[in-house]
Amino acid sequence: MDNIIISPSKYIQGPNSIESLGKYIKPMGSNALVLADSFVTGLLGKKVDQSFSNAGLNMHMALFNGECSRPEIERLVALAKEKNIDVIVGVGGGKTLDTAKAVAFYNECPVSIMPTLASTDAPTSALSVIYTPEGEFSEYLVYPKNPDMVVLDTQIIANAPTRLLVAGMGDAMSTYFEARANTRSGKQTMAGGAQTLAAQALAKLCYETLLADGYKAKLASDNNLSSKALENIIEANTLLSGIGFESSGLAGAHAIHNGMTKLEECHHMYHGEKVAFGTLAQLVLENAPLEEINTVLDFCRSVGLPTNLFDLGVKTIDIDKLREVAAASSVPDETIHNMPFEVTTDAVLSAILTAHELGCQK
Incomplete structure (x- = not known):
């Protein structure tokens, strides 16, 4: 390839x-x-x-x-x-x-x-x-x-609502972790081939830029003012994440986002807000170190991204409904199968519930 x-x-x-x-x-x-x-x-x-x-x-x-x-x-x-x-x-x-x-x-x-x-x-x-x-x-x-x-x-x-900028950070947050999963699995990307070193580097830079400048960019946007941090985040949300997802690949986070369309309570949330939770669930699914999960959690809380199902509008935890989400996330043609291991509905359900519990902790 x-x-x-x-x-x-x-x-x-x-x-x-x-x-x-x-x-x-x-x-x-x-x-x-x-x-x-x-x-x-x-x-x-x-x-x-x-x-x-x-x-x-x-x-x-x-x-x-x-x-x-x-x-x-x-x-x-x-x-x-x-x-x-x-x-x-x-x-x-x-x-x-x-x-x-x-x-x-x-x-x-x-x-x-x-x-x-x-x-x-x-x-x-x-x-x-x-x-x-x-x-x-x-x-x-x-x-x-x-x-x-x-x-x-x-x-x-900068003049647009801050929530939309933050949603873009949620979408961009997934880029590195989905790229990393594709690096490990060697699956084909949306560009039609294997990853380049350049695409991998841009995906990682996207994540590093979010951690460095995301909170500062949010504060600038709150005041409808541009700043170097805001400019960096705009580039991360748009260019770094754009090239990163197409040329490095999608994996669990976006598949779980797609599965969450089964939950009517979440329909009012923006794409990137749901992807942010999907990223947390993907990290749990792959058994990422707790330190890494906590870094993502801390970032999400700092800028106002959802970290649990309640933040996404879910009123009560219904296992049957969440199993439907997990099943939709893991249908045969979903990008979750770009993960470097076999993925089952039960594994996705467990990851969603565990991510929710971790996200509820302060």
Whole structure:
């Protein structure tokens, strides 16, 4: 199996980088379709327009209707062809960005991604999550390459709710531990091959950056201010974790997150918040040293990530419901089987309950 690493062609991050967006887009095309939802259009539309005007580029704003669905993608592809668009720009949250990737793919043109949050590592990835128009999961759309460019304005992200930044830390926290599991098992990553040393190093750096700067970044975000710590965490949440998960592999933490969709009480929690608990459960599953588990617990508590099922909204511990979670986490095609040992439903159930008990202790 070949060693493979994949990543965006260009990554740009800094305060007020939205002002230079047009300049960065210019080498990619001269007639851009900028996709954003109504909230982001109202918040940032004028700045985007000014940036493109300053760069001497044509720009058409297109309103994203809120769901990354096949009909929405087809509508926007038709619009792009009608306007002779040669570059797509997505500005906003995950569904907007996933739709922009899809429109660019079907329009056979480059795409630039500008997240307004640092809540997941999805912006750098070579895939989109497609839903039905009613909002139910439909499919993954996997692309032959990652976005051509990712641009993050750190002041925009500092202005966003802190909880979303912290959720991104929860998602990023899993990166190193899932990468480590794949290193030990030698399983194929989402990049289509074995890990590179570079991907392993980025995954480890992601974890080290979270421990060093996560709490300080949270405090800066609480005050809607950028800082060096916040900039480091934005990079960890987005770039380090993004390359890390695609090119180093997923394992137990994300599989347990997927299993937890069986619990209605958890549906209000963000992806990264559930992944943080999944990371704790994975560490228990692999019998990691208690010292390491306590380090992760201490970090989660410092920034406000959930450490037990009660934090996730579960009212009472129902073993039968948790067994359903464990069963869904360990179906044959789940990433939990990238762990370097055989995984059973009973083992996952035990890990979830033990992680919960450890997370309840102060």
